Amino acid sequence: MLRRRNSPTPFAGVLVEHECPRCHRAVELPLGALCRSCVAEIERRAARWGNRISLVTTIVLAVYMYFFRLSPDPTARLVSAMAIVIWFALSNIVVRRAVRELMR
Numbered sequence: 001m002l003r004r005r006n007s008p009t010p011f012a013g014v015l016v017e018h019e020c021p022r023c024h025r026a027v028e029l030p031l032g033a034l035c036r037s038c039v040a041e042i043e044r045r046a047a048r049w050g051n052r053i054s055l056v057t058t059i060v061l062a063v064y065m066y067f068f069r070l071s072p073d074p075t076a077r078l079v080s081a082m083a084i085v086i087w088f089a090l091s092n093i094v095v096r097r098a099v100r101e102l103m104r
């Protein structure tokens with residue numbers, strides 16, 4: 001690779017930001033990255049929102065299944081219970097991801 005001696009623009013791999021783009025705290029970061037405290041705060045909020053929203057929607061789904069779709073067949077009940085657990089896990093993952101992306 002050719003590199004001019006007095007170029008004001010270094011290679012993209014060594015571009016460094018001198019402040020966090022989110023909280024404007026003075027730190028050395030790769031271009032576009034957030035500081036450690038911002039990443040931790042985003043993760044904490046994403047986990048909290050993910051747990052809240054998936055819990056509420058899971059309760060709604062469980063109540064619906066219990067009162068309107070409860071089958072006397074034990075296999076159907078087992079499948080319903082598994083669907084509720086899977087719903088909790090998937091909605092938690094989706095909400096965490098959405099909050100993480102929205103807060104950047």
Ligand SMILES: [Zn+2]
Pocket residue numbers: 020021022023024025034035036037038
């Ligand atoms: Zn920051």
